[in-house]
Amino acid sequence: xxLLSFLQHYWWAVVSxxxxxxxxxxxxxxxxxxxxxxxxxxxxxxxxxxxxxxxWEITFTTLVTFGGAAFASFPLFYSTSxxxxxxxxxxxxxxxxxxxxxxxxxxxVGNIVGPRVFEIFLFLNGALGTxxxxxxxxxxxxxxxxxxxxxxxxxxxxxxxxxxxxxWHGLDALANxxxxxxxxxxxxxxxxxxxxxxxxxxxxxxxxxxxxxKLLPSAVPFVLLFVVFVVWLFLRTGYRADAARQFAAVDYAxxxxxxxxxxxxxxxxLGVVGVLIGLIMQILGKxxxxxxxxxxxxxxxxxxxxxxxxxxxxxxxxISTVSPQMSLxxxxxxxxxxxxxxxxxxxxxxxxxxxxxxWAWRKMR
Numbered sequence: 001x002x003l004l005s006f007l008q009h010y011w012w013a014v015v016s017x018x019x020x021x022x023x024x025x026x027x028x029x030x031x032x033x034x035x036x037x038x039x040x041x042x043x044x045x046x047x048x049x050x051x052x053x054x055x056w057e058i059t060f061t062t063l064v065t066f067g068g069a070a071f072a073s074f075p076l077f078y079s080t081s082x083x084x085x086x087x088x089x090x091x092x093x094x095x096x097x098x099x100x101x102x103x104x105x106x107x108x109v110g111n112i113v114g115p116r117v118f119e120i121f122l123f124l125n126g127a128l129g130t131x132x133x134x135x136x137x138x139x140x141x142x143x144x145x146x147x148x149x150x151x152x153x154x155x156x157x158x159x160x161x162x163x164x165x166x167x168w169h170g171l172d173a174l175a176n177x178x179x180x181x182x183x184x185x186x187x188x189x190x191x192x193x194x195x196x197x198x199x200x201x202x203x204x205x206x207x208x209x210x211x212x213x214k215l216l217p218s219a220v221p222f223v224l225l226f227v228v229f230v231v232w233l234f235l236r237t238g239y240r241a242d243a244a245r246q247f248a249a250v251d252y253a254x255x256x257x258x259x260x261x262x263x264x265x266x267x268x269x270l271g272v273v274g275v276l277i278g279l280i281m282q283i284l285g286k287x288x289x290x291x292x293x294x295x296x297x298x299x300x301x302x303x304x305x306x307x308x309x310x311x312x313x314x315x316x317x318x319i320s321t322v323s324p325q326m327s328l329x330x331x332x333x334x335x336x337x338x339x340x341x342x343x344x345x346x347x348x349x350x351x352x353x354x355x356x357x358x359w360a361w362r363k364m365r
Contacts, residue, residue, distance in 0.1 A: 018065055049122070275295050
């Protein structure tokens with residue numbers, strides 16, 4: 001594998017890993033989804049906000065890092081998705097902005113609207129934020145209605161090289177059943193992790209008992225919907241470019257990507273096993289202080305494998321539903337060799353960043 005191709009795959013793996021870590025860290029949003037209908041007393045609501053408030057910055061930082069890594073390594077994808085399907089991303093951004101201000105002002109002196117308003121904001125971030133983010137990620141497999149005209153960059157009046165072929169600008173993703181399914185998977189997955197996190201805390205008290213009662217109604221839909229999603233993903237038709245760089249439809253494209261890269265399939269299987277083991281031990285009442293991390297590790301591995309399958313083995317990871325020949329894969333959407341090489345050198349600092357996150361995690365308890 002030549003250096004450019006190696007770096008393209010390397011950075012897709014890095015971006016996918018950041019996406020997988022983000023999905024795990026959405027347990028903060030899962031916690032917030034308890035605020036309106038589960039945590040009823042002020043003490044329980046304060047505890048939810050305390051648990052989530054100590055971690056939300058890590059989730060938000062990972063979201064920004066994910067977007068930054070995608071921009072630096074695959075700028076054409078970034079400009080097409082974030083620039084064309086902007087309504088979907090604006091909704092996600094807005095839902096995360098109201099989260100930030102809610103933690104600051106919920107119990108602030110001079111809060112004239114009361115804590116209830118900001119609790120509603122946190123609930124919306126926890127419920128809708130995870131759902132809409134899942135819908136947006138689903139477009140990596142279902143595609144988007146974009147048109148690509150690279151020569152337009154020379155147009156001084158309108159230098160955008162890609163644009164949406166309809167007036168929905170990303171809202172059309174909400175009409176795709178596959179995207180909606182992934183949105184539900186993320187919602188129930190984040191909620192399950194949030195419940196496990198609260199249960200693992202020794203001072204959760206009555207909130208912990210509430211979370212134990214709520215766990216099965218969240219975990220069962222999460223597991224079942226995830227299985228349906230994976231089966232549907234494996235049955236989907238994708239697109240791959242031939243030697244002449246012409247995209248052609250490929251049956252079972254994402255399943256083939258995993259079979260052609262057995263280590264990715266192994267990550268998926270390990271992730272699924274980890275999630276099931278953690279949930280089964282929780283149901284049996286064993287290792288309740290560790291099951292959050294066991295399930296979380298399984299989620300990271302499974303999501304990492306699924307995201308990598310979108311771009312590996314020549315798959316087009318962003319399909320144009322208007323003209324498949326304009327689809328994006330790792331070859332036609334990446335940065336230059338020089339940029340990817342410089343970024344690869346910088347990425348050697350990642351272990352130090354991970355160590356800092358681990359240190360900050362412990363200090364924010």
